[in-house]
Amino acid sequence: MFETNQTTEGALKKTSSNKKAPPSILREDAFRILDENNVADAKREPSLSKAELLKMYRNMALTRAFDERGMMLQRQGRIGFYVPSFGQEAIQTGTAAALKDTDWVFPSYREPGVFIYRGASLTRMLCNLWGNSGDIAKGRQMPVHYSFAPQRLFSVSSPIATQVIQAVGASMASKIRKESEVAITYFGDGATSENDFHTGMTFAGVYKAPTVFICTNNQYAISVPLSKQCAMPHLVQKAAGYGIPGIAVDGNDILAVYVATKEAVERARRGEGPSFIECVTLRMGPHSSSDDPSRYRDEALFEAWKKRDPIQRFKQYLSDKKMWGDADEAALQEEHKQLIADAIAEAEPMPPPGLDTLFEDVYAEMPASLRKQKDALIKEGELRGKFVNTSEAFPL
Amino acid sequence: MATLTLLQAVRDALLTEMGLDPRVVLMGEDVGHSGGVFRATEGLQKEFGEERVMDTPLAESGIIGMAMGMAVNGLRPVPEIQFMDFIYPAFDEIVSEVAKLRYRSGGGFTCPMVIRTPYGGGIRGGHYHSQSTEAYFCHTAGLKVVIPSNPYDTKGLLIAAIRDEDPVLFMEPKKLYRSVKGEVPDGAYTVEIGKANVVRQGKDVTLLAWGAMVPVCLEAATLSAPRGADCEVIDLRSLVPLDEDRILESVKKTGRVVIVHEAQRTGGFGAELSAIIAEEAIEYLEAPIVRVTGLDTPFPYTLEHVYMPDAERVALAVGKVKNF
Numbered sequence: 001m002f003e004t005n006q007t008t009e010g011a012l013k014k015t016s017s018n019k020k021a022p023p024s025i026l027r028e029d030a031f032r033i034l035d036e037n038n039v040a041d042a043k044r045e046p047s048l049s050k051a052e053l054l055k056m057y058r059n060m061a062l063t064r065a066f067d068e069r070g071m072m073l074q075r076q077g078r079i080g081f082y083v084p085s086f087g088q089e090a091i092q093t094g095t096a097a098a099l100k101d102t103d104w105v106f107p108s109y110r111e112p113g114v115f116i117y118r119g120a121s122l123t124r125m126l127c128n129l130w131g132n133s134g135d136i137a138k139g140r141q142m143p144v145h146y147s148f149a150p151q152r153l154f155s156v157s158s159p160i161a162t163q164v165i166q167a168v169g170a171s172m173a174s175k176i177r178k179e180s181e182v183a184i185t186y187f188g189d190g191a192t193s194e195n196d197f198h199t200g201m202t203f204a205g206v207y208k209a210p211t212v213f214i215c216t217n218n219q220y221a222i223s224v225p226l227s228k229q230c231a232m233p234h235l236v237q238k239a240a241g242y243g244i245p246g247i248a249v250d251g252n253d254i255l256a257v258y259v260a261t262k263e264a265v266e267r268a269r270r271g272e273g274p275s276f277i278e279c280v281t282l283r284m285g286p287h288s289s290s291d292d293p294s295r296y297r298d299e300a301l302f303e304a305w306k307k308r309d310p311i312q313r314f315k316q317y318l319s320d321k322k323m324w325g326d327a328d329e330a331a332l333q334e335e336h337k338q339l340i341a342d343a344i345a346e347a348e349p350m351p352p353p354g355l356d357t358l359f360e361d362v363y364a365e366m367p368a369s370l371r372k373q374k375d376a377l378i379k380e381g382e383l384r385g386k387f388v389n390t391s392e393a394f395p396l
Numbered sequence: 397m398a399t400l401t402l403l404q405a406v407r408d409a410l411l412t413e414m415g416l417d418p419r420v421v422l423m424g425e426d427v428g429h430s431g432g433v434f435r436a437t438e439g440l441q442k443e444f445g446e447e448r449v450m451d452t453p454l455a456e457s458g459i460i461g462m463a464m465g466m467a468v469n470g471l472r473p474v475p476e477i478q479f480m481d482f483i484y485p486a487f488d489e490i491v492s493e494v495a496k497l498r499y500r501s502g503g504g505f506t507c508p509m510v511i512r513t514p515y516g517g518g519i520r521g522g523h524y525h526s527q528s529t530e531a532y533f534c535h536t537a538g539l540k541v542v543i544p545s546n547p548y549d550t551k552g553l554l555i556a557a558i559r560d561e562d563p564v565l566f567m568e569p570k571k572l573y574r575s576v577k578g579e580v581p582d583g584a585y586t587v588e589i590g591k592a593n594v595v596r597q598g599k600d601v602t603l604l605a606w607g608a609m610v611p612v613c614l615e616a617a618t619l620s621a622p623r624g625a626d627c628e629v630i631d632l633r634s635l636v637p638l639d640e641d642r643i644l645e646s647v648k649k650t651g652r653v654v655i656v657h658e659a660q661r662t663g664g665f666g667a668e669l670s671a672i673i674a675e676e677a678i679e680y681l682e683a684p685i686v687r688v689t690g691l692d693t694p695f696p697y698t699l700e701h702v703y704m705p706d707a708e709r710v711a712l713a714v715g716k717v718k719n720f
Binding site: 104135137138140141145147148155157159162164165166167168169170171172173174176177183195196198202203206207360361363364367368369 | 421457463465488492497502506636
């Protein structure tokens with residue numbers, strides 16, 4: 001799959017052979033396993049057990065449910081901000097399923113499904129949405145900026161693409177120590193314009209770093225469409241310029257995402273270097289809870305992609321295999337609803353972080369100057385009794 | 397014990413610590429095969445191999461970003477930025493990523509590393525090989541800023557920085573690279589980060605300086621003595637964390653302060669020192685605090701010797717506060 005440096009041309013153009021399937025909005029060059037009727041190409045289908053397939057399906061569904069609840073919490077005014085990943089569930093789960101627990105993940109802010117798949121606690125994630133004392137980051141970051149060190153889920157940064165080159169570094173550390181862990185990093189189409197994308201790809205190519213680059217091409221960077229981001233419509237072509245093999249895949253086909261990622265991860269583990277995967281999809285929600293996509297969205301494009309919902313497509317695949325039915329679906333929906341409700345009930349009442357947490361973790365040891373500022377602030381708090389929050393709503 | 401230049405002390409520190417700690421890796425432009433443009437890493441690639449002394453592509457943000465990922469995954473990177481004037485492409489990775497990681501992850505992730513970079517004027521380097529921009533980095537919570545002025549401190553501070561759990565910007569005064577020599581012990585030793593050094597005791601005027609301005613201040617003290625001012629010269633060695641106690645102790649004794657830095661004046665670290673002294677010890681002052689600094693202009697080429705503070709300019713300032 002990744003044998004060529006000349007992107008996927010030729011080798012992967014002819015994919016699904018089901019002649020009966022209707023024409024697709026999906027690009028010609030994208031690798032796919034499910035056709036537009038959601039019938040799998042038997043030659044490319046991965047050999048996954050029922051348990052594995054259902055684990056993937058459940059994770060996609062839970063990601064969707066979590067995103068829906070996150071948006072609702074924001075609309076209800078209970079949290080300040082949320083970033084949903086609607087339509088991108090196959091990319092998150094399909095890539096996460098191809099990793100080992102010990103591999104490193106350098107995500108962007110639109111990968112809640114990767115966190116959930118790797119066992120991040122929903123309660124802890126929700127505590128981040130409230131920025132309260134239960135938050136691992138002690139309320140220091142905006143919502144959806146998760147950080148789960150034990151699962152090697154790297155702390156999310158807001159500036160775009162910074163994590164791309166960092167992932168290369170993490171994978172190089174494994175390589176230098178002759179360990180087998182690889183690093184995977186996630187970023188969007190807009191990120192490929194950033195300097196850190198360029199350096200990440202450059203360094204990984206030169207050093208043959210065991211890094212897997214997942215580019216979620218959801219066709220918009222907030223409001224800016226791909227055509228205004230790059231003169232080359234197929235981002236996978238960028239990979240060749242760095243000497244990195246690349247492939248475009250149908251980002252709404254979890255089997256295709258899984259197979260491509262699995263191969264990229266194995267290549268990296270074998271010491272064959274980095275791979276680039278462009279997951280072609282469309283962002284089906286707003287950029288964030290503060291964004292109104294009706295101002296810029298191509299409605300025809302949106303409607304066309306709506307028919308390709310990754311969860312519905314995978315559900316049909318499972319249902320055709322007699323692995324999943326309506327009763328299972330109803331039970332799952334109920335289970336997830338309860339799971340999230342329980343986590344909210346646990347997370348929401350937690351108090352805000354204490355004043356002293358403001359000064360922790362700046363340095364390993366608090367310097368004298370900070371100790372002084374801390375003492376002064378605590379005294380100020382005692383003197384005035386309370387601090388009034390006059391923050392405005394977040395605009396982005 | 398050997399007599400080394402400041403540059404040789406840098407190399408000795410790296411050689412020593414790499415020999416002791418397999419986690420220490422170096423990377424940067426020209427640092428490997430050629431041993432660095434100043435030869436600070438000469439022979440280290442031969443000694444430790446290409447994976448521990450890496451020649452990198454020409455991209456400062458990539459150097460720091462990669463180092464950060466390595467540090468997160470257990471290595472102790474010592475990236476070199478060839479000239480401090482070239483550090484700006486890496487500014488975002490340094491101030492927004494490296495410096496903030498511990499805080500933003502609640503202590504879950506850390507990235508201890510030492511960013512080595514030659515700084516400062518006096519080598520006929522023009523605008524892009526001469527600047528001292530420590531103030532940008534002192535303004536960044538989560539980062540330490542260390543600047544040695546002699547070979548002994550260079551080795552001890554650099555080893556301390558490599559062993560530090562936090563990221564350190566290690567600024568090397570390149571004007572002093574080969575012009576100062578001193579006794580340097582063999583093997584590993586550390587100089588504590590955050591402790592200033594009184595390099596000359598005096599009772600009349602306190603001179604505060606770091607890096608290449610320390611010898612300038614010592615010379616100014618020599619010029620000032622026959623003019624009736626007994627100067628105390630303090631080498632701060634570390635701007636973040638800052639040894640406020642040592643500074644204030646001296647100021648309370650002398651009541652007169654001259655702050656010297658080659659960086660431009662406005663927003664320079666001297667302003668911070670001046671504010672601290674005013675806040676903490678104004679009642680001890682016998683004269684206004686005076687700064688001797690670079691100008692609020694870009695760093696010039698031909699007239700750099702005019703731009704940079706020299707001993708005579710510092711001595712004039714000493715006379716001003718002494719005779720206030």
